[in-house]
Amino acid sequence: MPDINAGIRNNESGMRGFVSRLDDDFVVKVPHWFRNATPKCIKENCSKGILHPNKFASVEDYYGHHIMTFDNIAIMKNATAPGTYTRVGRPFEIPYASGGFRYYTGHYLPTCANLPQESFDRLAKNFKELNQIHSGRYYYEPDTENPNNFLIFNGQFRIVDDLDPIPIEEPNNLSTMVKPLLIKIATEEEAEFMPELVPMRKEILRKSIIAATRNDLPQPQSYSEEAFIDRAIELAGLEKDALEIKNAMNEKSIGKIEEIFR
Numbered sequence: 001m002p003d004i005n006a007g008i009r010n011n012e013s014g015m016r017g018f019v020s021r022l023d024d025d026f027v028v029k030v031p032h033w034f035r036n037a038t039p040k041c042i043k044e045n046c047s048k049g050i051l052h053p054n055k056f057a058s059v060e061d062y063y064g065h066h067i068m069t070f071d072n073i074a075i076m077k078n079a080t081a082p083g084t085y086t087r088v089g090r091p092f093e094i095p096y097a098s099g100g101f102r103y104y105t106g107h108y109l110p111t112c113a114n115l116p117q118e119s120f121d122r123l124a125k126n127f128k129e130l131n132q133i134h135s136g137r138y139y140y141e142p143d144t145e146n147p148n149n150f151l152i153f154n155g156q157f158r159i160v161d162d163l164d165p166i167p168i169e170e171p172n173n174l175s176t177m178v179k180p181l182l183i184k185i186a187t188e189e190e191a192e193f194m195p196e197l198v199p200m201r202k203e204i205l206r207k208s209i210i211a212a213t214r215n216d217l218p219q220p221q222s223y224s225e226e227a228f229i230d231r232a233i234e235l236a237g238l239e240k241d242a243l244e245i246k247n248a249m250n251e252k253s254i255g256k257i258e259e260i261f262r
């Protein structure tokens with residue numbers, strides 16, 4: 001168990017709860033309506049906690065698993081310590097107009113665009129693993145509406161928050177990568193085309209497509225997923241259509257993909 005006395009610091013919010021670092025190894029997530037939870041109260045409740053087996057253990061970079069829960073409080077592995085990290089999009093707590101957009105363009109986008117291909121490959125590999133896990137006909141997908149459910153730590157993407165069950169086989173594909181990384185800035189906030197952001201977005205899209213191809217992620221399964229990919233192509237300033245990219249992906253031709261991005 002984490003040392004609760006290490007104190008709670010760096011509260012980070014989502015729609016549902018706030019997450020506090022307990023120590024380098026663990027964080028605690030407390031629902032907003034339970035805000036009066038103090039470290040003392042958490043400590044007292046730990047003995048009442050229930051341990052949960054991790055169904056998603058094979059998804060290496062998924063940190064949203066509730067190791068233990070008690071009274072709606074959940075203990076999870078810490079995805080971001082020790083060290084600095086980047087939240088994908090703009091942080092939920094920093095409004096768009098007062099620093100959020102600056103974080104998105106000046107911090108998130110360059111950090112993400114400069115990650116090596118291996119980081120994207122690894123994210124795609126996580127999705128491939130996740131696509132294998134199901135309970136009956138329910139498969140799982142990360143919550144891509146809120147890009148903050150993806151973090152960049154130590155050159156790696158890490159996924160947090162609950163995974164959503166969905167009655168579709170192998171639901172994770174290229175759109176699961178580009179939606180948080182390129183389309184969303186925050187929940188209910190979508191990216192706009194800006195010429196000055198094209199070079200960074202192009203890099204993110206190129207590396208995502210190569211990663212999805214190398215890891216044999218399935219093709220998108222719905223019009224809305226296809227629409228996300230079309231939108232990502234626009235944001236990246238490519239004058240190509242999705243079909244050309246889809247064909248290159250089907251042929252598994254990294255050469256052709258590189259050609260499209262030249």
Ligand SMILES: Nc1ncnc2c1ncn2[C@@H]1O[C@H](COP(=O)(O)OP(=O)(O)O)[C@@H](O)[C@H]1O
Nearest residue numbers: 012013014015016017019063078079148160161
């Ligand atoms: N396991 C974790 N390790 C480190 N930081 C986390 C972890 N889980 C969540 N966070 C941080 O807290 C934020 C909110 O957590 P999240 O689980 O997404 O809450 P919500 O359900 O309210 O969206 C995340 O965007 C992330 O910055």
Ligand SMILES: [Mg+2]
Nearest residue numbers: 014146149161
């Ligand atoms: Mg979240």
